[in-house]
Amino acid sequence: MSTAATASHHYTTTGLDNRKIAIWAFIGSECMLFVSLISTYLIYKGRSRVGPFPHEIWKDPATGHVFNPILNIPVTSASTFVLLMSSLAMVLALAAVQNKGKPQRTMGDRILGSSKLWLFVTALLGATFLGFQAFEFTSFVHEGLTIKTNLFGSTFFTLTGFHGAHVTAGVIWLLSLLMIDIKRGLGPDDALNVDIMALYWHFVDVVWIAIFTLIYLIR
Amino acid sequence: MATTVIGPNVGTGVDTGIETGVPGLKPFTPSPAPATVHSYKGGIWSWLATTDHKKIGTLYLFTALFFFLVGGLEAEILRMQLGAPNRHVVSPEMYNQLFTMHGTTMIFLAIMPLSAAFFNFLIPLQIGARDVAFPRLNAFSYWVYLFGGLFISIPILFGHGPDGGWFGYVPLTTRAYSPGINIDFWVLGLQILGISSLAAGFNFITTIINLRAPGMSLMRMPIFTWMSFVTQFLIVLSFPIITIGIFFLLMDRFFGTQFYEPAAGGDPLLYQHLFWLFGHPEVYILVLPAFGLVSEVLPTFSKKPLFGYPVMVYSGILIGFLGFGVWAHHMFAVGMGPVADSVFGVTTMLIAIPTGVKIFNWLGTMAQGQVRFTTACLFAAGFVALFTIGGISGVMHSSPPADLQQTDSYFIVAHFHYVLFGGSIMGIFAGIYYYFPKLFGRMMDEKLGKTHFWLNFVGMNLTFFPMHFSGMYGMPRRVYTYDSGQGWDVFNRMSTWGAYLIGVATLVFVFNFFKSRRMGKPAGPNPWGAGTLEWTIPSPPPPYNFAVLPTVTSRYPLWEGKEADVESARINQQSGKTAEQLGIVLPYDTIKPMFAAFFLVLMFVGLMTNRWLLAGAAGAMTISLYAWLTSPLEPEHH
Amino acid sequence: MIGSPRLRRLIPLGTVAVLALALAACARDYPNTTFVPHSDLGRAIDFLWKRLLLFGTAVFILVEAALIFIIWRYRRRNDDIMPPQTHGNVPLEITWTLIPAVILAFIAVPTVRTIFVTQAKAPAGAMVIEVYGHQWWWEFRYPQYNVVTANEIYIPKGRTVDFVLQTKDVLHSFWIPQLAGKRDLIANHINHIWFTPDAKMATTVWNGFCTEYCGTEHAQMHFRVVTVEPAQFGSWVTHQQAPGFFNASVTPANPPGATPAIVAPTNAPIPEQAGVSAIRMAQPNVTPPPPPATPTVTQAQLASFILPRTSVPAYAIPHTPLPSEISFNDRLVGDATNGEKLFVGAGTCNACHAVAGNALAAGVIGPNLTHVGSRIAIGAGMYVNDAPHLARWIKNARIMKPGNIMPTLGKGQYDPQAKTVTSTGLSDPQIADIVAYLQALR
């Protein structure tokens, strides 16, 4: 983190901070990562030899047991909404950090101006999303879909698991920013740190939108 | 018109006078070569803890050269086995491990890191920067590479080396058909090395975009930096793909997923697509830096600027783009159907055009010049000669029906050794001979150098040219032995003799390298009379590289530069001052990145052996990462 | 500096070039050459290859000559000369962008045409041969004749063959250099490669190889293809359909009556100069002959064509030396009848191997041995098929072919995979009996 303090003193060609460029390169790379994961899911879609399946009912010929479609669209829609909201909170957190020091007259100003609050809310919503995912995973396992069951299970858990890991990393990152904010308070010259965090967070969010549409909504 | 001679007159003892081509430019007398050469001071610690891109580059160079010798030694054993029919120098199992590790070592542990050595050492010098964008991340990349390299290389010493071929096709590499730990080392090792390359990729992209000295516009960037720039994008965009492709295999092997489980409907072709989507860009990752080095060497020794600089830049970018659209030419035999075969065949052929443009521009650079055949220049010329051969056989593969006879035969082995050895390695050797003086402040021995070149050149052709024939006469690749009377004996004998010759050549090089480092002639700032920025500073460069950041006004500041260039060159060559004296802040030395890297690799070991080790290593890694991120990069300065 | 770089560069390049021509000249010594195709597909590929070679050589000569000339003409003469500081030349750049583009067009067009011709569906009436890859041997099935064999196939000249490629385990690749290109065997995919061997060609044996790395013994996964006259093929089929039986007198003769209807040669050799026409594939319009009524042994004995050993070319006979580790008393004379008992008894051979006509021997893990005695080689082309090799193979297959899943059957033999010495197993005399039995299965 503290690279921020010093690196900004150096001459740069574009005037931008190094980390701003690095994070974009990183996100570009991450795109290829998720593209590979998502396209694998789509390629294997409908190729599973045994159920349960995402959208279709499956009757196990051996046991005669009937498996319902696995995906639970309503619940996931809720978690998607939560993640979207977290992006909004992230925006407010960044704004709050950037406007530190500006006079805060009304109650509203004070609420909007509290970076601690919004960092916390973002982290909380992120954690909530993870909670949803934990619930989703466990219920799938109960319904009889594990990562070993079939191609659907392998691709689904790996893809969403990868995304979950990114959210987790994001939440940890957010909390460490929150700690710094509580310890010494984040000011405008820390804005870049939060800015980069925000870029990452929004990226993870966008990836989820893609996953939600391609995996959950489209049959 | 008034002519000004820039560049000292030392080292090779040949006149390196170059016109500036700038009328009325005052003569510039550089500081003469010092009698003694200051080498990097400080003991082992200063290497473990360094964040100096030059020292890290040196570390890369030595490590990669070591792995080159290892990979070469493996090749020598391969050739020993194939020297005659039905020979049994090593067991079939060991042979399969040897060719797998030979390919893996040469590609991931030798050539890529050799290029990385030049990225590290050169890019900041060529763009007029004091270091890379993230010095500690840079150190981290190196240490991950070193530990990862050992992780993947050591098992073969115990007969447990990876044995799935360098592209580890499934289902052969799944648990069902490779129950041993051999493939585990390969799967995890490649993940580790991927981390190293990716971290370096982000670092250099940022460095090149953001740390160029004033006036160093993109179209003034030295061509090596340009080709490295393209390479970094290829790395950053292609490594995630193989990371996923191999991650699936990892999941299958360790956690019982079904990605590549034929019984569950898993598709071996998915793996092949994911691998080659990375694999083909990878081959350009291997050769573009060599392109760059050759493009630096030829102008200097022809006393002419690079011919068609803009075209060289654009063709490099175009090759990078096309490189992502041809991967399936490695899969012409899998039966993708006529449409796919046609598309990939044609896109593959297209790449010949920008590459050809490069070849012709190199010829154009030498033409009308005063070409001085130092060892470096010999290697560069040899590169042009040999890479062309490899390229042409490449185009022969690109016709799918024709490739049905060529694929997986020794004809392919011939192709890729002409492009990899004749291309990448020759180019990198050109770079080593050319930049050795800048690295160590001493000249390499030209006599030994030329011996190295000619032994290498003859040996190389003797080894790999006959493979065209053994291949087209029906010899499959990756066979631990072959029967007599198949018409392959003579070619294989030639290849084996050739390999021994290359081995001797390489030993000559190793000897020359260490001898010259100790007792080579002091070089001085610009022994070759080159024109680019890295030659405006002492050899070896001081820790801060540039006493004053230069203001660049042309592609070859020392040849075509205006007053400003010459002025900053003069100041920068007055070495001796320390960073403190000049008031330049440099990053602290720190050992934290090394620890982070070490525990990262230990985590992978844990994943293979026991959970507690995994947990412990993860914890230690988090701690060292935290310590790293919370400690300042460099002293505060106001 | 160095004397004449041209000379020094010419030496290696020259030598290789000369040697290249010298070797390309005599194809006879190259039994697996791809330069002398014997099928329509092979010729279609060869047509492209010749064109690629032509342009490739042209470009090679052009570039290397230019390089050598420049090196010689512009090598440093005098340090005071300051060469012209040229930066580039647009017309030149355009020229050397267009010329390669044109050359590539001349390659791309026939390439694409050939792709679509050679990858069309196999013509109706083609003879189907199902190919199953195993680590590390080949299983062949003739569904139209219900014939099953291993590592060795007979195909009639002039008749289109459609190979249907599947794998039982990892990837393999099917290659007969003199007849056609490669096609991979891939799990969950069914691949085809089809071609028509020339009607006018020698009755002889071609080597086939596995060309996709498939594990330890990838190097020893060969097979043999025997191209025969249609009549001989019919006779061979009849023989293969017969159950395994002792002492079949194998006569190279082939009485017409005894042979099922066979298609006449369908494609006249195609002139190579005919340019594009050379890549048109033969489209025989014939219907597969009805599988003949399963013949009686005697009938098969009458007409059982097998390429006599004497006319098997040397390159088709393996020379792999015997591992010194395995000792065997080659003077032992086995008793086939007892061997048959051991085959399904103490030997437990039937656990993996099938012998048609022997109800007890129906294993599917290993090669079908119904007519093993008539085959040229054993171990997927690794060893010549004679008593000493068979005996040692049975005694310790895992030393004969490392990685082999066939168990070590000899008593007191070291099993390199289990890393133990077998306590039970077959004695040398028993092995000799089994060998006698297998050799009798002609």
Ligand code: HEA
């Ligand atoms: C440095 C690495 C490198 C480079 C640069 C290249 C360059 C090229 N490669 Fe190569 N290739 C490999 C490394 C490389 N390759 C490796 C390692 C493998 C094997 C992997 C494995 O299986 O293990 C492989 C395999 C491989 C295959 C798969 C073969 C098979 O397995 O069946 C093919 C098929 O199209 C191919 C094609 C090409 C082409 C068309 C180029 C082109 O980029 C070449 C372009 C250059 C020229 C053509 C010469 C200069 C041009 C002119 C002088 C202009 C005029 C020329 C013409 C008009 C022809 N390569």
Ligand code: HEA
């Ligand atoms: C840049 C990459 C590169 C380089 C430089 C080389 C260099 C060499 N390669 Fe390799 N090769 C590959 C990349 C490379 N190769 C790849 C990717 C494969 C495919 C693998 C696969 O199929 O999976 C391959 C496969 C391959 C094969 C085919 C194996 C098979 O299919 O069965 C052969 C066979 O001859 C071979 C030979 C050689 C030889 C003789 C050299 C020579 O140039 C080596 C020169 C020798 C040295 C540099 C050693 C000198 C040092 C000493 C003699 C002793 C000193 C040593 C110490 C002190 C440690 N290579």
Ligand code: CUA
């Ligand atoms: Cu089967 Cu290689």
Ligand SMILES: [Cu+2]
């Ligand atoms: Cu490729």
